[in-house]
Amino acid sequence: MNSSRKRVLSGIQPTADSFHLGNYLGAVKQWVALQETHDAFFCVVDLHALTVETEPKLFRNRTLLAAAQLIALGLDPVRCTLFIQSHVHEHNQLAWVMECLTGFGEASRMTQFKDKSQKSGSDRTVVGLFTYPILQAADILLYQPQYVPVGEDQRQHIELTRDLSQRFNSRYGETFVLPEAYIIKGSAKVNDLQEPTSKMSKTSDSAAGVIDIMDAPEINAKKIKSSVTDAEREIRFDEKNKAGISNLLTIYASLTGKSISESEADFAGKGYGDFKSGVAEVVTDYFAPVRKRTLELLEDEAGLLKLLKTGSEKAEAVASQTLTKVYDAMGVVPRGK
Numbered sequence: 001m002n003s004s005r006k007r008v009l010s011g012i013q014p015t016a017d018s019f020h021l022g023n024y025l026g027a028v029k030q031w032v033a034l035q036e037t038h039d040a041f042f043c044v045v046d047l048h049a050l051t052v053e054t055e056p057k058l059f060r061n062r063t064l065l066a067a068a069q070l071i072a073l074g075l076d077p078v079r080c081t082l083f084i085q086s087h088v089h090e091h092n093q094l095a096w097v098m099e100c101l102t103g104f105g106e107a108s109r110m111t112q113f114k115d116k117s118q119k120s121g122s123d124r125t126v127v128g129l130f131t132y133p134i135l136q137a138a139d140i141l142l143y144q145p146q147y148v149p150v151g152e153d154q155r156q157h158i159e160l161t162r163d164l165s166q167r168f169n170s171r172y173g174e175t176f177v178l179p180e181a182y183i184i185k186g187s188a189k190v191n192d193l194q195e196p197t198s199k200m201s202k203t204s205d206s207a208a209g210v211i212d213i214m215d216a217p218e219i220n221a222k223k224i225k226s227s228v229t230d231a232e233r234e235i236r237f238d239e240k241n242k243a244g245i246s247n248l249l250t251i252y253a254s255l256t257g258k259s260i261s262e263s264e265a266d267f268a269g270k271g272y273g274d275f276k277s278g279v280a281e282v283v284t285d286y287f288a289p290v291r292k293r294t295l296e297l298l299e300d301e302a303g304l305l306k307l308l309k310t311g312s313e314k315a316e317a318v319a320s321q322t323l324t325k326v327y328d329a330m331g332v333v334p335r336g337k
Protein backbone atom coordinates (compact mmCIF):
# COMPACT_ATOMS: atom_id res chain seq x y z
CA MET A 1 0.00 0.00 0.00
CA ASN A 2 1.49 3.26 -1.14
CA SER A 3 0.46 6.17 1.06
CA SER A 4 0.88 8.73 -1.70
CA ARG A 5 -2.00 7.12 -3.51
CA LYS A 6 -5.43 8.65 -3.25
CA ARG A 7 -7.89 6.57 -1.30
CA VAL A 8 -11.15 5.16 -2.66
CA LEU A 9 -13.88 3.25 -0.87
CA SER A 10 -16.94 1.49 -2.18
CA GLY A 11 -19.41 -1.15 -1.10
CA ILE A 12 -21.72 -3.67 -2.67
CA GLN A 13 -24.73 -5.43 -1.14
CA PRO A 14 -24.90 -9.22 -0.98
CA THR A 15 -28.55 -9.35 -1.97
CA ALA A 16 -28.55 -11.88 -4.79
CA ASP A 17 -27.34 -15.35 -5.65
CA SER A 18 -25.01 -13.90 -8.24
CA PHE A 19 -23.70 -10.58 -9.42
CA HIS A 20 -25.00 -9.78 -12.88
CA LEU A 21 -23.21 -8.46 -15.90
CA GLY A 22 -24.35 -4.91 -15.11
CA ASN A 23 -22.75 -5.09 -11.63
CA TYR A 24 -19.51 -6.26 -13.19
CA LEU A 25 -19.23 -3.89 -16.16
CA GLY A 26 -20.78 -0.96 -14.31
CA ALA A 27 -18.79 -1.22 -11.07
CA VAL A 28 -16.61 -4.16 -10.15
CA LYS A 29 -14.49 -4.01 -13.31
CA GLN A 30 -13.54 -0.42 -12.40
CA TRP A 31 -12.79 -1.45 -8.82
CA VAL A 32 -10.34 -4.01 -10.16
CA ALA A 33 -8.59 -1.25 -12.11
CA LEU A 34 -8.64 1.16 -9.15
CA GLN A 35 -6.71 -1.22 -6.90
CA GLU A 36 -3.68 -0.66 -9.18
CA THR A 37 -3.73 3.12 -8.93
CA HIS A 38 -5.39 3.91 -5.61
CA ASP A 39 -5.35 2.89 -1.97
CA ALA A 40 -8.56 0.99 -2.41
CA PHE A 41 -11.06 -0.20 0.23
CA PHE A 42 -14.00 -2.36 -0.83
CA CYS A 43 -16.60 -3.92 1.40
CA VAL A 44 -19.46 -6.33 1.18
CA VAL A 45 -22.12 -4.30 2.97
CA ASP A 46 -23.96 -7.09 4.73
CA LEU A 47 -25.47 -4.76 7.37
CA HIS A 48 -27.18 -2.77 4.62
CA ALA A 49 -28.59 -5.99 3.22
CA LEU A 50 -30.26 -6.71 6.57
CA THR A 51 -32.83 -4.02 5.71
CA VAL A 52 -34.46 -6.73 3.61
CA GLU A 53 -35.58 -9.74 5.63
CA THR A 54 -33.69 -12.78 4.37
CA GLU A 55 -33.63 -16.36 5.56
CA PRO A 56 -30.43 -16.68 7.68
CA LYS A 57 -28.82 -19.51 5.73
CA LEU A 58 -29.40 -17.68 2.48
CA PHE A 59 -28.11 -14.43 3.97
CA ARG A 60 -24.93 -16.15 5.12
CA ASN A 61 -24.38 -17.84 1.76
CA ARG A 62 -24.93 -14.66 -0.16
CA THR A 63 -22.43 -12.73 1.94
CA LEU A 64 -19.72 -15.33 1.38
CA LEU A 65 -20.69 -15.65 -2.26
CA ALA A 66 -20.40 -11.89 -2.80
CA ALA A 67 -16.92 -11.86 -1.29
CA ALA A 68 -15.82 -14.91 -3.29
CA GLN A 69 -17.12 -13.42 -6.54
CA LEU A 70 -15.27 -10.15 -5.91
CA ILE A 71 -12.02 -12.08 -5.50
CA ALA A 72 -12.72 -14.29 -8.51
CA LEU A 73 -13.48 -11.19 -10.61
CA GLY A 74 -10.05 -9.80 -9.80
CA LEU A 75 -10.02 -7.97 -6.48
CA ASP A 76 -6.81 -9.05 -4.86
CA PRO A 77 -6.90 -9.07 -1.04
CA VAL A 78 -3.24 -8.07 -1.06
CA ARG A 79 -3.52 -5.17 -3.50
CA CYS A 80 -6.70 -3.74 -1.97
CA THR A 81 -8.45 -3.88 1.38
CA LEU A 82 -11.41 -6.21 0.95
CA PHE A 83 -13.66 -6.92 3.91
CA ILE A 84 -17.11 -7.65 5.22
CA GLN A 85 -18.72 -4.57 6.75
CA SER A 86 -20.05 -6.29 9.89
CA HIS A 87 -16.53 -7.48 10.74
CA VAL A 88 -15.50 -3.91 11.50
CA HIS A 89 -17.67 -2.77 14.41
CA GLU A 90 -16.82 0.89 13.98
CA HIS A 91 -19.32 1.10 11.11
CA ASN A 92 -22.26 0.81 13.52
CA GLN A 93 -20.58 3.04 16.06
CA LEU A 94 -19.93 5.92 13.69
CA ALA A 95 -23.39 5.43 12.17
CA TRP A 96 -24.93 6.28 15.55
CA VAL A 97 -22.88 9.47 15.78
CA MET A 98 -23.96 10.44 12.28
CA GLU A 99 -27.60 9.67 13.11
CA CYS A 100 -27.31 12.24 15.87
CA LEU A 101 -26.17 14.81 13.33
CA THR A 102 -28.80 14.10 10.67
CA GLY A 103 -32.11 15.91 10.60
CA PHE A 104 -35.27 13.84 10.42
CA GLY A 105 -36.45 15.88 7.45
CA GLU A 106 -33.09 15.57 5.79
CA ALA A 107 -33.23 11.76 6.01
CA SER A 108 -36.85 11.81 4.85
CA ARG A 109 -35.82 13.51 1.63
CA MET A 110 -33.63 10.64 0.41
CA THR A 111 -35.28 9.56 -2.82
CA GLN A 112 -34.29 5.91 -2.56
CA PHE A 113 -35.96 5.73 0.86
CA LYS A 114 -39.03 7.53 -0.43
CA ASP A 115 -39.38 5.15 -3.39
CA LYS A 116 -38.88 2.01 -1.35
CA SER A 117 -41.07 3.04 1.57
CA GLN A 118 -43.86 4.21 -0.71
CA LYS A 119 -43.87 0.81 -2.35
CA SER A 120 -44.23 -1.12 0.90
CA GLY A 121 -46.17 1.32 3.12
CA SER A 122 -44.95 2.81 6.41
CA ASP A 123 -45.85 -0.13 8.66
CA ARG A 124 -43.85 -2.48 6.55
CA THR A 125 -40.91 -0.12 6.14
CA VAL A 126 -38.19 -0.76 8.70
CA VAL A 127 -36.34 2.06 10.44
CA GLY A 128 -33.11 0.55 9.09
CA LEU A 129 -34.16 1.55 5.62
CA PHE A 130 -34.59 5.11 6.86
CA THR A 131 -31.13 5.22 8.41
CA TYR A 132 -29.53 3.25 5.55
CA PRO A 133 -27.89 6.33 3.96
CA ILE A 134 -26.46 7.35 7.34
CA LEU A 135 -24.81 3.96 7.78
CA GLN A 136 -23.47 4.42 4.26
CA ALA A 137 -22.06 7.81 5.26
CA ALA A 138 -20.34 6.11 8.20
CA ASP A 139 -18.90 3.41 5.88
CA ILE A 140 -17.33 6.16 3.86
CA LEU A 141 -16.21 8.65 6.49
CA LEU A 142 -14.45 6.03 8.62
CA TYR A 143 -11.84 5.61 5.89
CA GLN A 144 -11.45 9.24 4.83
CA PRO A 145 -11.43 8.44 1.11
CA GLN A 146 -11.01 11.17 -1.50
CA TYR A 147 -13.28 9.29 -3.92
CA VAL A 148 -16.28 7.03 -3.69
CA PRO A 149 -16.86 5.11 -6.93
CA VAL A 150 -20.61 4.62 -7.28
CA GLY A 151 -23.35 4.68 -9.86
CA GLU A 152 -25.46 7.72 -10.58
CA ASP A 153 -28.25 6.38 -8.32
CA GLN A 154 -26.01 6.87 -5.27
CA ARG A 155 -25.25 10.54 -5.84
CA GLN A 156 -27.73 11.78 -3.24
CA HIS A 157 -26.26 9.48 -0.58
CA ILE A 158 -22.81 10.87 -1.28
CA GLU A 159 -24.18 14.40 -1.02
CA LEU A 160 -25.56 13.52 2.42
CA THR A 161 -22.17 12.10 3.37
CA ARG A 162 -20.51 15.36 2.33
CA ASP A 163 -23.03 17.40 4.32
CA LEU A 164 -22.45 15.28 7.42
CA SER A 165 -18.69 15.53 7.01
CA GLN A 166 -18.85 19.33 6.84
CA ARG A 167 -21.37 19.56 9.66
CA PHE A 168 -19.18 17.48 11.95
CA ASN A 169 -16.10 19.49 11.06
CA SER A 170 -17.76 22.81 11.68
CA ARG A 171 -19.21 21.70 15.04
CA TYR A 172 -16.31 19.74 16.43
CA GLY A 173 -13.25 20.80 14.43
CA GLU A 174 -11.54 19.49 11.28
CA THR A 175 -11.89 15.72 11.45
CA PHE A 176 -13.15 14.37 8.13
CA VAL A 177 -12.07 14.83 4.54
CA LEU A 178 -14.76 15.79 2.07
CA PRO A 179 -15.23 12.73 -0.14
CA GLU A 180 -16.29 13.06 -3.74
CA ALA A 181 -18.56 10.81 -5.75
CA TYR A 182 -16.53 9.25 -8.51
CA ILE A 183 -19.26 8.51 -10.98
CA ILE A 184 -17.60 5.80 -12.89
CA LYS A 185 -16.74 7.26 -16.30
CA GLY A 186 -16.38 5.25 -19.44
CA SER A 187 -17.97 2.32 -17.73
CA ALA A 188 -20.38 0.41 -19.83
CA LYS A 189 -24.06 0.79 -19.14
CA VAL A 190 -25.50 -2.62 -19.66
CA ASN A 191 -29.19 -2.96 -20.38
CA ASP A 192 -31.71 -5.72 -19.93
CA LEU A 193 -31.61 -8.26 -22.78
CA GLN A 194 -35.39 -8.39 -22.99
CA GLU A 195 -36.01 -4.68 -22.42
CA PRO A 196 -32.92 -3.11 -23.94
CA THR A 197 -33.94 0.44 -23.05
CA SER A 198 -33.81 -0.20 -19.28
CA LYS A 199 -30.83 -0.93 -17.13
CA MET A 200 -29.94 -4.55 -16.34
CA SER A 201 -31.08 -4.95 -12.74
CA LYS A 202 -31.73 -7.69 -10.25
CA THR A 203 -35.25 -6.36 -9.81
CA SER A 204 -36.03 -6.65 -13.50
CA ASP A 205 -39.36 -8.18 -14.54
CA SER A 206 -37.91 -11.20 -16.18
CA ALA A 207 -34.81 -13.23 -15.38
CA ALA A 208 -34.39 -13.77 -19.12
CA GLY A 209 -33.02 -10.26 -19.47
CA VAL A 210 -30.28 -10.58 -16.86
CA ILE A 211 -26.92 -12.34 -17.25
CA ASP A 212 -25.92 -13.77 -13.88
CA ILE A 213 -22.24 -14.52 -13.80
CA MET A 214 -22.78 -17.59 -11.60
CA ASP A 215 -25.23 -19.16 -14.03
CA ALA A 216 -24.18 -22.08 -16.19
CA PRO A 217 -22.75 -21.07 -19.60
CA GLU A 218 -25.64 -22.78 -21.45
CA ILE A 219 -28.18 -20.64 -19.61
CA ASN A 220 -26.39 -17.42 -20.41
CA ALA A 221 -25.80 -18.40 -24.03
CA LYS A 222 -29.50 -19.11 -24.38
CA LYS A 223 -30.46 -15.74 -22.87
CA ILE A 224 -28.19 -13.90 -25.28
CA LYS A 225 -29.50 -15.87 -28.24
CA SER A 226 -33.10 -15.01 -27.28
CA SER A 227 -32.38 -11.34 -26.61
CA VAL A 228 -34.64 -8.72 -28.14
CA THR A 229 -33.24 -6.98 -31.25
CA ASP A 230 -34.98 -5.31 -34.19
CA ALA A 231 -36.32 -6.08 -37.64
CA GLU A 232 -33.27 -4.81 -39.54
CA ARG A 233 -30.26 -6.88 -40.48
CA GLU A 234 -27.41 -4.51 -39.82
CA ILE A 235 -25.06 -4.78 -36.85
CA ARG A 236 -24.57 -1.14 -36.06
CA PHE A 237 -24.35 0.86 -32.82
CA ASP A 238 -27.40 3.11 -32.62
CA GLU A 239 -28.85 3.24 -29.12
CA LYS A 240 -31.92 5.15 -30.18
CA ASN A 241 -33.12 2.95 -32.98
CA LYS A 242 -31.30 -0.30 -32.26
CA ALA A 243 -31.19 -0.61 -28.47
CA GLY A 244 -30.83 -4.40 -28.39
CA ILE A 245 -28.02 -4.62 -30.94
CA SER A 246 -26.24 -1.66 -29.33
CA ASN A 247 -26.45 -3.32 -25.93
CA LEU A 248 -24.93 -6.54 -27.30
CA LEU A 249 -22.18 -4.51 -28.98
CA THR A 250 -21.45 -2.77 -25.66
CA ILE A 251 -21.18 -6.12 -23.89
CA TYR A 252 -18.96 -7.57 -26.61
CA ALA A 253 -16.71 -4.50 -26.73
CA SER A 254 -16.33 -4.27 -22.95
CA LEU A 255 -15.40 -7.91 -22.50
CA THR A 256 -13.00 -8.09 -25.46
CA GLY A 257 -11.45 -4.67 -24.82
CA LYS A 258 -12.23 -3.68 -28.43
CA SER A 259 -13.78 -0.40 -29.47
CA ILE A 260 -17.38 -0.29 -30.68
CA SER A 261 -16.28 0.23 -34.28
CA GLU A 262 -13.85 -2.68 -34.12
CA SER A 263 -16.68 -4.75 -32.69
CA GLU A 264 -19.02 -3.72 -35.50
CA ALA A 265 -16.30 -4.62 -37.98
CA ASP A 266 -15.92 -8.10 -36.46
CA PHE A 267 -19.49 -8.84 -37.57
CA ALA A 268 -19.68 -6.87 -40.81
CA GLY A 269 -21.89 -8.71 -43.29
CA LYS A 270 -22.97 -11.29 -40.69
CA GLY A 271 -26.54 -11.97 -39.56
CA TYR A 272 -28.00 -11.43 -36.10
CA GLY A 273 -27.78 -15.18 -35.38
CA ASP A 274 -24.02 -15.25 -35.91
CA PHE A 275 -23.62 -12.03 -33.97
CA LYS A 276 -25.53 -13.36 -30.97
CA SER A 277 -23.48 -16.57 -31.02
CA GLY A 278 -20.30 -14.49 -31.09
CA VAL A 279 -21.41 -12.41 -28.11
CA ALA A 280 -22.56 -15.52 -26.23
CA GLU A 281 -19.18 -17.13 -26.73
CA VAL A 282 -17.31 -14.10 -25.43
CA VAL A 283 -19.54 -13.86 -22.36
CA THR A 284 -19.38 -17.54 -21.48
CA ASP A 285 -15.61 -17.79 -22.07
CA TYR A 286 -15.08 -14.72 -19.89
CA PHE A 287 -17.15 -15.88 -16.93
CA ALA A 288 -16.53 -19.65 -16.95
CA PRO A 289 -13.22 -19.32 -15.05
CA VAL A 290 -14.75 -16.72 -12.69
CA ARG A 291 -17.54 -19.10 -11.79
CA LYS A 292 -15.09 -21.93 -11.28
CA ARG A 293 -12.82 -19.82 -9.07
CA THR A 294 -15.79 -18.57 -7.02
CA LEU A 295 -16.91 -22.14 -6.34
CA GLU A 296 -13.37 -23.14 -5.37
CA LEU A 297 -13.15 -20.24 -2.92
CA LEU A 298 -16.49 -21.20 -1.37
CA GLU A 299 -15.41 -24.80 -1.09
CA ASP A 300 -12.65 -23.73 1.30
CA GLU A 301 -14.64 -21.48 3.59
CA ALA A 302 -11.92 -21.29 6.24
CA GLY A 303 -9.44 -20.15 3.59
CA LEU A 304 -11.86 -17.53 2.31
CA LEU A 305 -12.51 -16.22 5.82
CA LYS A 306 -8.78 -15.98 6.35
CA LEU A 307 -8.37 -13.82 3.24
CA LEU A 308 -11.18 -11.61 4.47
CA LYS A 309 -9.69 -11.41 7.95
CA THR A 310 -6.59 -9.70 6.56
CA GLY A 311 -8.93 -7.17 5.02
CA SER A 312 -10.93 -6.57 8.21
CA GLU A 313 -7.72 -6.07 10.16
CA LYS A 314 -6.41 -3.50 7.70
CA ALA A 315 -9.80 -1.78 7.66
CA GLU A 316 -10.16 -1.83 11.42
CA ALA A 317 -6.79 -0.18 11.92
CA VAL A 318 -8.00 2.82 9.95
CA ALA A 319 -11.57 2.80 11.25
CA SER A 320 -10.63 2.68 14.92
CA GLN A 321 -8.33 5.67 14.55
CA THR A 322 -11.10 7.68 12.98
CA LEU A 323 -13.61 6.70 15.64
CA THR A 324 -11.20 7.65 18.43
CA LYS A 325 -10.72 11.07 16.82
CA VAL A 326 -14.48 11.50 16.53
CA TYR A 327 -15.21 10.53 20.14
CA ASP A 328 -12.37 12.74 21.40
CA ALA A 329 -13.62 15.68 19.38
CA MET A 330 -17.13 15.23 20.83
CA GLY A 331 -15.98 14.84 24.43
CA VAL A 332 -16.91 11.17 24.78
CA VAL A 333 -14.92 9.93 27.79
CA PRO A 334 -12.45 7.19 26.88
CA ARG A 335 -12.37 4.03 28.99
CA GLY A 336 -9.61 4.06 31.67
CA LYS A 337 -6.41 2.16 30.88
Ligand code: TRP
Nearest residue numbers: 009010011012045048136139140
Ligand atom coordinates in the same frame (compact mmCIF):
# COMPACT_ATOMS: atom_id res chain seq x y z
N1 TRP B 1 -25.90 1.96 -1.13
C1 TRP B 1 -24.91 1.39 -2.00
C2 TRP B 1 -25.61 0.72 -3.17
O1 TRP B 1 -26.71 0.25 -3.02
C3 TRP B 1 -24.04 0.37 -1.29
C4 TRP B 1 -23.14 1.00 -0.27
C5 TRP B 1 -23.21 0.86 1.09
C6 TRP B 1 -22.03 1.82 -0.55
N2 TRP B 1 -22.19 1.53 1.68
C7 TRP B 1 -21.44 2.14 0.72
C8 TRP B 1 -21.46 2.32 -1.72
C9 TRP B 1 -20.33 2.95 0.82
C10 TRP B 1 -20.35 3.16 -1.61
C11 TRP B 1 -19.78 3.46 -0.35
O2 TRP B 1 -25.02 0.62 -4.22
